[in-house]
Structure formats: C-alpha cells, structure tokens
Amino acid sequence: MSAEIICVGTELLLGDILNTNAQFLAQQLASLGIPHYYQSTVGDNLERLQQVIEIASKRASILIFTGGLGPTPDDLTTEAIANFFNTPLVERPEIIADIAQKFASIGRKMTPNNRKQALLPEGAEVLPNPSGTAPGMIWQPRPGLTILTFPGVPSELKRMWQETAVPFLKSQGWGKEIIYSRMMRFRGIGESALAEKVAPLLDLTNPTVAPYASLGEVRLRVSTKASSQADAIASIEPVAQQIRDIAGLDYYGSDDDTLASVVGRLLREVGETVSVAESCTGGGLGAMLTTVAGSSDYFVGGVIAYDNRVKISLLGVNREDLEQFGAVSHPVAKQMAAGVQKQLGTNWGLSITGIAGPGGGTQTKPVGLVYIGIAAPDGTAQSVEYRLGAMRDRESVRSIAAANALDLLRRRLLTRKNKKL
Amino acid sequence: MSAEIICVGTELLLGDILNTNAQFLAQQLASLGIPHYYQSTVGDNLERLQQVIEIASKRASILIFTGGLGPTPDDLTTEAIANFFNTPLVERPEIIADIAQKFASIGRKMTPNNRKQALLPEGAEVLPNPSGTAPGMIWQPRPGLTILTFPGVPSELKRMWQETAVPFLKSQGWGKEIIYSRMMRFRGIGESALAEKVAPLLDLTNPTVAPYASLGEVRLRVSTKASSQADAIASIEPVAQQIRDIAGLDYYGSDDDTLASVVGRLLREVGETVSVAESCTGGGLGAMLTTVAGSSDYFVGGVIAYDNRVKISLLGVNREDLEQFGAVSHPVAKQMAAGVQKQLGTNWGLSITGIAGPGGGTQTKPVGLVYIGIAAPDGTAQSVEYRLGAMRDRESVRSIAAANALDLLRRRLLTRKNKKL
Structure with missing residues (x-):
C-alpha cells in the first residue's frame, strides 16, 4: 500500500515552473504516514x-x-x-452550476470551454475546488486503487488537499500511525553554528533532529512516528525544550509561526503599537507585518521614504545628517524610526535604510549594507548595522532586511515583556 | 531520441527539499533542443x-x-x-587523488568513506566535480544509451553541467536545433476568455501557442524549434504580433517583464513620478514597485495608512467620508490617491483600500472587495472597484490588489504616452 505522485504539465518538462506541488504532497503523505516511493512528471500528452x-x-x-x-x-x-480505465466521461451539472456561479461572482461570464471541466469518469466523486474553477475527483476505478486529481495551481491544490483529501484519506484508515514533526525556527544564528550547539541531539533516533537552512533562517525539524499526536508531542517536547534552552533568544517559534505572527503576539501581550519607516524595502516590512490577519490591532501604518525628500518632509530626518552621513547610516536610521513613531503616535517605530543593489554600492557602503532603526517607548532610538553580503540578490537583501527588523523588535519585546511580568 | 531526468533521494520523497534540479535540467534540455518527456523521482533504495x-x-x-x-x-x-547493466565497479585512483587533494586544501584528512565516491562502472568516464568531492560519470552502457550522473547539490550540478555535460552533449550533435520560447503576459482577462480569443492560434504546430494561468495573470507561451535564435524570432514574431493585436491593452509584456518593470519603463518614457497610499496591502504595492533596481528614478515613496487616523492625518482623507462611506469605498480610495500625490509631490498617486480577509467582510462589503484609486497629473482622481472573490486567501487578495493597481497605472500611462507622441 503506497501512494505515487504524478505531476502533469509540459511547462514542468520545459522547466518553466518549479514543481512545488510535489514537495507539498510529499510532506503531506509523510505526515499521514502514507508510504511514497515514486514521483513522475509527464507532459500534456495523452499517450504518455x-x-x-x-x-x-x-x-x-x-x-x-x-x-x-x-x-x-x-x-x-x-x-x-478515463480512457485508461475504459470509462466514459459524464458531464456533471453541479460542476457547471458551480463554475457559472464563480464566474458570476467576479462579474465575468462563463465561456463554453469551461464545460470541459465538468466532465468526470462515470462513478467518480467530485473533489470540490473552493478557490478555482477546475474541480478534482476521487475515484476508485478498480478495487484497491484510488485516484485523486488536483489542479496544478498550488493554492487551489493545497486547499482541496486539506479540506477534502485529508479527511477522505483518514476515513480510509490512513494517518493512524502518523509522522509528527515540529519545525523549530531560529533567527540570528547560522546553520553550522546551531548544528554544533545541538550536535549530540542530531544523533538521536527517536525523535530525530535534522537541520535545514533557508534565506536568513535556520530550522530544526524534530520528528517522530507515533500512533497519536499526544504520544508524538510527549516524545518531541523534551527534546524541543532542550533545543530552546540551548538556542535562547535565537529561537523564535515553531511550525506556522512567522516573525510577523510572533511579533504581533508579543505586541498584543504588552498592549503596544508599531509603525514603520522604509527606504530600501519600499513597503516590504509593512507588507510582512500585515500578512497577519488582525494586525490592525497593533500595526498603525508607516511611511515609505524612498526618496530623501520624504525622509525629511514626513519623517523629520535632519537634512544636514542626510548630507553628512548619507541616507544609509546610523543617524538616518535612528531618525527615521523616531520620526515615524512620533508622526504616527505609536509605541514603537521601526525603520530600514540600506543598499539593496545590484547597483549603488561603494567601497565603504557595499551592496547589502543595511541599518535598522528602532525607536522604543522610553523615547530612545538605536540603530543596528547589518552586512548582508554582496553575493545576495536585491530581493534577498530586501526580504532579509525586513525580517531582521522584525527580529530586532521581537528581541526587544521579549525583554520588555519579561520586565513587565 | 530523448532524455529523461531521474532524481534520487529519500529527502525528495519526504518533501524535505524542493526539487530545483529538475527545473534546471529541464530548462537546459529545452535550450539544447533535447526532447524530454518524463521525469522520475525515487528514494535511496537499490531495488526501486x-x-x-x-x-x-x-x-x-x-x-x-x-x-x-x-x-x-x-x-x-x-x-x-552498474548492477543493472551487470558491470563491475572499479576504483579510480585519479578520483581518490582528487578527493584527497580537496580535503588537504581545507586542512582536513580524507575519511575512508570517501573512497566510495571513486568507484565507477568499468568503461565509464569521470565527469569532474570542481566544487565538491563527489564526481559524476558519463557512460554508454550499451549502444544508443548514454548515462550522466550528477550530485544532488544544485551548485555542484550546475557547474558540472555547464563545464562538462554541455560540451559533451554538443559533441554528440545536440544543441544544433534549439527550442526558443517567448512567454507573453496578460492582465485583466481570464485564461478561458483569452484562450477563446486566440483559439485558432492554439492549434498551430510551429510555433506552438500554449496558455498558462497563475495568480491573477494569464500567459501564452509561444515556442518554436529553430537552428538559430534569429530564425526562432522570425518564426515567433508574426504570431506574437497577432496575439498582441487580439489582446490589446490586456497584453502587458513578455519573458522577464513584470508589471512593475513595465510601469517603470512607461514612467521613465513620460518622465513622471508616482507615490502610493496603501491600506490593506500594508506596503505591498510599494514593495512591488521597488523590486525594480533604479526605481528611485520614478518612485518617490508612500504612506501605509493601515489605521484610519493615518488616512486622515497624513493623506487628508475626509473624516466624514470615512464615517459615512467606510474606509473601503470609492471616495476614500480617491482621496487617498489624491492625498499622497499632493503630500509627496508626485505626478501620479496610487491607492489601495480593501478587505483582505479572512475576517472583516460583510454582506455589502465582502472579503475581496478592493478599491484602487488613481490620481492623475491633470488633477483628477478616479477609483475602480474590484471584487476579487471571497474564495481567495488573504495573501492572494493582497497581491492581486497590488498588481491590479500597477495594471491600472500601466493602462493610463499607455494612453498618456500615445497622446504625448
């Protein structure tokens, strides 16, 4: 009994898109304990x-x-x-109705070619697609074989998987022995440094601990096989606690936690607000903070001060300091943070100014040089310098800069919360 | 004659890593004109x-x-x-020497398990790995079948591919006929509607035209096989021209063009500047505009007016209108756009206010309702309503809203440019 993933699309064979669906489904199968030994990719060709x-x-x-x-x-x-299993395709009126309604809801008319999506093999069940027009199916063409189909659009696939496929697979008896993992997230420490700190834990066999690194962030995946989530957590938690003790403030959260969600939780806990002043990130820090639904409770807004005139007019940055130290400097970062804090009347002000590249770098101020300013409720402002490296591209520098700003605020909020308690 | 990609690694089957190697190799095969119909992924298991x-x-x-x-x-x-082709493995002294030298160069001693990497089937050639210890091989186990092996580390694979595999494949006669594609990008039209408009072109065999859809955007890939890039362009261009004629303003660019880069180009051409006022996108529109290096030439900055107080204090939105019509309304969108245009002294002002969800929707103002305001150089401001649909998640609504704002500006700039000419 095992599952196999088949990804269909000539665009995959041409390398036009990255196959993120295969990874998502592989993770999901692992978490349900469903063995999975092969993946295939094939183009839009009937015979193949x-x-x-x-x-x-x-x-x-x-x-x-x-x-x-x-x-x-x-x-x-x-x-x-359908052809392979010699089964006729039948048009499903409920799918037609659903597609027509979806087109109507966005003020468009359903075109005739959409009818094609309503054809399913006789006997197949509709696997509803709440976020798109193409539904999938769940079909048992012969005893012992189950087929599930999903569209290629990752967001549609994910929702269909979670809302319909997972309950279906569980109803078939899967997911009883689960592989349960906790992804622990760290900021401000490199992969090899963290791996060295937790070295003895990397040799554990149950639970296992494996390090991963991605853009500016390190993760440790703590995994175990268990018959229930409670058993799994009981096995994982002591190891997770050891890791948290070792990592200290560099550990920021687990699983679905993001820096933005953790910072949001902390701001709620201390009952404080934040605003942002952004230069090189152009709004990316505000966008990151507001990925969290309900962030309006603590995020008031900000100023995108891309041009120096905006730094002066809306944030009150000192013109002489701009000229003397340059826009990418400690004094300007501090004044931006204090300026937005004052202008928007928030407890905290967070600012970013830096050289995202690829152009604009100099010997003394290379691409990747970023200053993050933070203005605190006590009226003080400080600035931290980051050298994110000339080997990183523009988008990496911008996104690491925004995340580092959140991380700086997170550390300050943790200290503040502990003082308040 | 075709190639097939086989990715080996249990970490791929567990979903621990994303298979970027498959995409890289697929692109490379396409550019060399080597047909490629299947990809397989399998774990670290001899039998499978x-x-x-x-x-x-x-x-x-x-x-x-x-x-x-x-x-x-x-x-x-x-x-x-080697097992499958019944060929013994032979230790290659030159590989041992190479690995030992690599360890020595970083001051380490080669461990015994590294000897394993020096075993290749009898008759196979070494495919050198300049950036790692594990070499690959090029081997013809039987006439008409060539095997190339690469390590899984993407940077090592890429270098080995480019330095050794490409010259080898070209020496075998590949790469004479290239597959050349243009990805044409559209906004403001659905996949099925565009497919219907260009329906006759979808049946072409050379060049071929294939539609793709992603978040809020549709693409048509026009591809041809040719012996040179010039020949390919000569074959593609007449079809691309037909498509542009059919699509009109819904076509916005090709290949690496983004809405942000196209808008940037148009702003440069007309010599104008833009600023943004963002509510539900929280900075995402500014972040999108500034993905383009050099965007400081036309992007001045913006105001993230997440809280209504900021809409009033920094953008001059009328308090009574906010109370009467709500923050998500035509009047507020218009005033936000006009407010930021005036406050930052730019030619254009672009604003977004909407309900990103998942909460906050009502019967009359559902999740996905977005107003985009645009203040023009002539002093007028208009607002466009979008219903992005309650079926979309928060991040999709936000990213489509930001892209739609850019698209609105693009259409206005095109009209303006044509008037100016």
Whole structure:
C-alpha cells in the first residue's frame, strides 16, 4: 500500500515552473504516514500520460495527480485516466452550476470551454475546488486503487488537499500511525553554528533532529512516528525544550509561526503599537507585518521614504545628517524610526535604510549594507548595522532586511515583556 | 531520441527539499533542443532505483541522474546503475587523488568513506566535480544509451553541467536545433476568455501557442524549434504580433517583464513620478514597485495608512467620508490617491483600500472587495472597484490588489504616452 505522485504539465518538462506541488504532497503523505516511493512528471500528452498511469497503477494503490484539469485543449489528465480505465466521461451539472456561479461572482461570464471541466469518469466523486474553477475527483476505478486529481495551481491544490483529501484519506484508515514533526525556527544564528550547539541531539533516533537552512533562517525539524499526536508531542517536547534552552533568544517559534505572527503576539501581550519607516524595502516590512490577519490591532501604518525628500518632509530626518552621513547610516536610521513613531503616535517605530543593489554600492557602503532603526517607548532610538553580503540578490537583501527588523523588535519585546511580568 | 531526468533521494520523497534540479535540467534540455518527456523521482533504495532505470532505459536514450553520489551508505545511484547493466565497479585512483587533494586544501584528512565516491562502472568516464568531492560519470552502457550522473547539490550540478555535460552533449550533435520560447503576459482577462480569443492560434504546430494561468495573470507561451535564435524570432514574431493585436491593452509584456518593470519603463518614457497610499496591502504595492533596481528614478515613496487616523492625518482623507462611506469605498480610495500625490509631490498617486480577509467582510462589503484609486497629473482622481472573490486567501487578495493597481497605472500611462507622441 503506497501512494505515487504524478505531476502533469509540459511547462514542468520545459522547466518553466518549479514543481512545488510535489514537495507539498510529499510532506503531506509523510505526515499521514502514507508510504511514497515514486514521483513522475509527464507532459500534456495523452499517450504518455496513459503510459505513466499504467506503470504507476501497478506500483501503487493511491495515485495523486496534479495539473492538466483546466479548460483548454491541452488539459488531458481526466481524459487520460478515463480512457485508461475504459470509462466514459459524464458531464456533471453541479460542476457547471458551480463554475457559472464563480464566474458570476467576479462579474465575468462563463465561456463554453469551461464545460470541459465538468466532465468526470462515470462513478467518480467530485473533489470540490473552493478557490478555482477546475474541480478534482476521487475515484476508485478498480478495487484497491484510488485516484485523486488536483489542479496544478498550488493554492487551489493545497486547499482541496486539506479540506477534502485529508479527511477522505483518514476515513480510509490512513494517518493512524502518523509522522509528527515540529519545525523549530531560529533567527540570528547560522546553520553550522546551531548544528554544533545541538550536535549530540542530531544523533538521536527517536525523535530525530535534522537541520535545514533557508534565506536568513535556520530550522530544526524534530520528528517522530507515533500512533497519536499526544504520544508524538510527549516524545518531541523534551527534546524541543532542550533545543530552546540551548538556542535562547535565537529561537523564535515553531511550525506556522512567522516573525510577523510572533511579533504581533508579543505586541498584543504588552498592549503596544508599531509603525514603520522604509527606504530600501519600499513597503516590504509593512507588507510582512500585515500578512497577519488582525494586525490592525497593533500595526498603525508607516511611511515609505524612498526618496530623501520624504525622509525629511514626513519623517523629520535632519537634512544636514542626510548630507553628512548619507541616507544609509546610523543617524538616518535612528531618525527615521523616531520620526515615524512620533508622526504616527505609536509605541514603537521601526525603520530600514540600506543598499539593496545590484547597483549603488561603494567601497565603504557595499551592496547589502543595511541599518535598522528602532525607536522604543522610553523615547530612545538605536540603530543596528547589518552586512548582508554582496553575493545576495536585491530581493534577498530586501526580504532579509525586513525580517531582521522584525527580529530586532521581537528581541526587544521579549525583554520588555519579561520586565513587565 | 530523448532524455529523461531521474532524481534520487529519500529527502525528495519526504518533501524535505524542493526539487530545483529538475527545473534546471529541464530548462537546459529545452535550450539544447533535447526532447524530454518524463521525469522520475525515487528514494535511496537499490531495488526501486533499478526498476526506474529499467523503465527509463526503454523510453529514453539519455538518462540524467541527480543525487545519491555521496560518501554515505545511502548513496546508491552509481551502484544501482552498474548492477543493472551487470558491470563491475572499479576504483579510480585519479578520483581518490582528487578527493584527497580537496580535503588537504581545507586542512582536513580524507575519511575512508570517501573512497566510495571513486568507484565507477568499468568503461565509464569521470565527469569532474570542481566544487565538491563527489564526481559524476558519463557512460554508454550499451549502444544508443548514454548515462550522466550528477550530485544532488544544485551548485555542484550546475557547474558540472555547464563545464562538462554541455560540451559533451554538443559533441554528440545536440544543441544544433534549439527550442526558443517567448512567454507573453496578460492582465485583466481570464485564461478561458483569452484562450477563446486566440483559439485558432492554439492549434498551430510551429510555433506552438500554449496558455498558462497563475495568480491573477494569464500567459501564452509561444515556442518554436529553430537552428538559430534569429530564425526562432522570425518564426515567433508574426504570431506574437497577432496575439498582441487580439489582446490589446490586456497584453502587458513578455519573458522577464513584470508589471512593475513595465510601469517603470512607461514612467521613465513620460518622465513622471508616482507615490502610493496603501491600506490593506500594508506596503505591498510599494514593495512591488521597488523590486525594480533604479526605481528611485520614478518612485518617490508612500504612506501605509493601515489605521484610519493615518488616512486622515497624513493623506487628508475626509473624516466624514470615512464615517459615512467606510474606509473601503470609492471616495476614500480617491482621496487617498489624491492625498499622497499632493503630500509627496508626485505626478501620479496610487491607492489601495480593501478587505483582505479572512475576517472583516460583510454582506455589502465582502472579503475581496478592493478599491484602487488613481490620481492623475491633470488633477483628477478616479477609483475602480474590484471584487476579487471571497474564495481567495488573504495573501492572494493582497497581491492581486497590488498588481491590479500597477495594471491600472500601466493602462493610463499607455494612453498618456500615445497622446504625448
């Protein structure tokens, strides 16, 4: 009993898009404890699709397809599956009605080619797509073989997976022995440094601890197999506690926590507000803070001071300091933070000024040089210098800068909260 | 004659890492004009690896492996290949010497498990790895079948591909005929509507035209096989021109063009500047505009007016209008745009106010309702209502809203440019 992932789309074979669906589904199968030994990718071609189905249906008992469900003639997944199992396609009126209603809700009219998405093999169940027009299906074409299809659009697939496929698979008895993981997140420490600090834990066999690194962030995945979530947590928690003790303030959260959600929680706890003043990030820090629903409770707003005139007019940055020290400097970062704090009447002011590149760097102020200013409720302002490295691209520098600003605020809020308690 | 990509690694099946190697290799094969119909992913398991080799060696004439070349016992790719073709593994002294020298250069001693990486099937050529210890191989186990192996580390694979595999494949006669594509980008039209408008072109065989959809954007990929880039462009351009004529203003750019880069180009052409006033996007519009290096030439800055007090204090939005019509309304969007235009002294002002969700929606103002305001150089301000649909998640609503704002400005700038000419 195992599952196999089949990704359909010529765009994958041409390298036009990155196959993030395969990773998502692989993680999901692992968390449900469903064995998974093969993944295949094939283009929008009926014959080759059927060949892949033939091979996979011999190896696995659950086939999971992504892609090729859309309204255009090159979307062939459903047709290939139905053909392979010699089953006619039947138009489902409930799908037509759903698609028509979705088009109406955005003020558009359903075009005739959308009818194609309403065709499913006889006997297949609709796997509803709440965020798009192409539904998937759940179908048992023969005993011992289950087929699930999903569109290729990652956000649609994820929602369909979580809302319908997971309950279905659990109803089939999967997910009893679960692989349970906690992803612990760290900021302000490198992968090898963290790995060295927690070295003895990396040799554990149950739970296991594995390090991962991504843009400016390190993670430790603590995993165990267990028959219930409670058992899993009981196995994981002592190790997680050891890791938290070792990492101290560099640990910021787990699983779905983000720097923005953690900072938001802390601001709520201390009952304080924040505003932002951004130069090189152009709004990215505000955008990051407001990824959290309900962030209006503590995020008031900000000033995007891309041009120096805005730094002067809206943030009250001193013109002479701008000329003497340059826009990318400690004094300007501090004044930006204090300026937005005052202008918007918030407890905290957070600012970013830096050289995102690729141009604009000099010997003394290279690409990747970023100053983050923080104005505190006690009326003081400080600035921290970061050298994010000339090897990083513009978007990496900008996104690490915004995250570092949040991390700076997080550390200050933690200290403040502990003082208040 | 076709190639097949086989990615080896249990970490791929667990979803621990994203398979960027498959995309890189797919792009490379396309640019060399090497047909490529299947990709497989399999874990570090000798038997299953051999099964995949059996299937792939029947379908393709070039097998490209990534992963499973390292020094640890779970690295089995080379062994599986040699076993499948009944060929003994032979230790290569030149590889041992190379690995020992690499360890010496960083002041370390080669550990015994590294010897494993020096084993290659009899008759195989070494595919050198200048940036790591695990070399690959180029091997013809039987006439008409070529095997290339690469480590899974993306940077090592890329360098080995470019320095050795590409010259080898070209020496075999590949790369004479290239596949050349143009990705044409559209905004403000759905996939099915565009597909219907260009329906006859979707049946072309050379060049081919294929539609793709992603978040709020539709693309058409126009592809051709040709012996030179000039020939390819000559074949593609007439079709691209037809598409541009059909799509009109809904076509915004091709290939690496983004809405932000296109808007930036237009602002430069007309010599005008823009500022932004953002509510629900929280800075995302400014962040999008400033993804473009050099955007400081036309982007001055903005105000993140998340809280209504900021809309009043910094943007001069009328308090009574806020109370009467609500923050998400035509009058407020217009006043935000006009307010930031005036406050920052720019030619254009662009504003966004909306309900990003998941909470905050009402019967009359549902999640996904967004007003985009635009204040023009002639002193007028207008606002456009978008219903992005309650089925979309918070981040989708925010990112589509920001992109729609750029698209609105793009259309106005195009009209303005044509008037000026």
